[in-house]
Amino acid sequence: MQVVNPATLTATAMTDLRHPDPSLYRDVMGAFPTGVTVMTLTTADGTRVGVTASSFNTVSLDPPLILWSLALKAPSLHAFRTTDHFAVNILAEDQRQIALQFARPSDDKFAGIPTETGQTGAPLLTGALAHVECRTVARHPGGDHEIMVAEVLTLRRRDGTPLVFQRGAFHGLTST
Numbered sequence: 295m296q297v298v299n300p301a302t303l304t305a306t307a308m309t310d311l312r313h314p315d316p317s318l319y320r321d322v323m324g325a326f327p328t329g330v331t332v333m334t335l336t337t338a339d340g341t342r343v344g345v346t347a348s349s350f351n352t353v354s355l356d357p358p359l360i361l362w363s364l365a366l367k368a369p370s371l372h373a374f375r376t377t378d379h380f381a382v383n384i385l386a387e388d389q390r391q392i393a394l395q396f397a398r399p400s401d402d403k404f405a406g407i408p409t410e411t412g413q414t415g416a417p418l419l420t421g422a423l424a425h426v427e428c429r430t431v432a433r434h435p436g437g438d439h440e441i442m443v444a445e446v447l448t449l450r451r452r453d454g455t456p457l458v459f460q461r462g463a464f465h466g467l468t469s470t
């Protein structure tokens with residue numbers, strides 16, 4: 295494990311913030327664990343699109359809003375810019391292969407993955423811990439990503455434990 299002593303970190307923060315060392319940036323931010331989602335939609339011509347995303351978070355309860363961000367270089371960005379309705383699939387601990395499948399560019403990311411169709415037309419991944427159907431209401435610039443804010447339209451969940459991502463690896467959640 296790389297150890298960055300506080301003096302180095304302070305110096306880095308003071309001098310290099312506009313051009314951070316990418317590996318240090320990832321190392322520090324990787325300390326923050328997240329859940330794992332797959333964002334899915336069906337385009338107007340019927341194409342199904344899905345992207346693994348850990349940038350998901352809730353924003354507001356009233357009205358119910360969530361956000362996530364997608365890389366400007368992602369091939370799926372066009373679909374998320376031109377299709378408002380999508381689903382957040384919150385992955386369960388046993389779905390790490392699904393997380394990997396949707397994290398690689400592919401002509402058919404849904405191959406071998408059971409789904410049903412949600413009320414908005416978005417594919418819902420069978421076995422996910424939760425399905426949250428949404429409509430994108432704002433898209434904001436966010437450096438090399440685009441931040442999407444969406445209103446929540448439907449909510450569904452089942453019991454189970456979530457998949458966790460931290461420091462570039464998948465983990466289970468151990469209750470104490």
Ligand SMILES: Cc1cc2nc3c(=O)[nH]c(=O)nc-3n(C[C@H](O)[C@H](O)[C@H](O)COP(=O)(O)O)c2cc1C
Nearest residue numbers: 345346347348349363364365368369370397398399
């Ligand atoms: C655990 C995990 C979380 C990820 N989170 C994001 C994310 O929040 N935003 C993003 O743009 N890419 C994220 N990625 C990378 C995308 O899933 C990957 O670039 C994918 O190929 C994008 O789909 P596309 O190639 O069909 O556009 C993540 C990958 C993994 C493994």
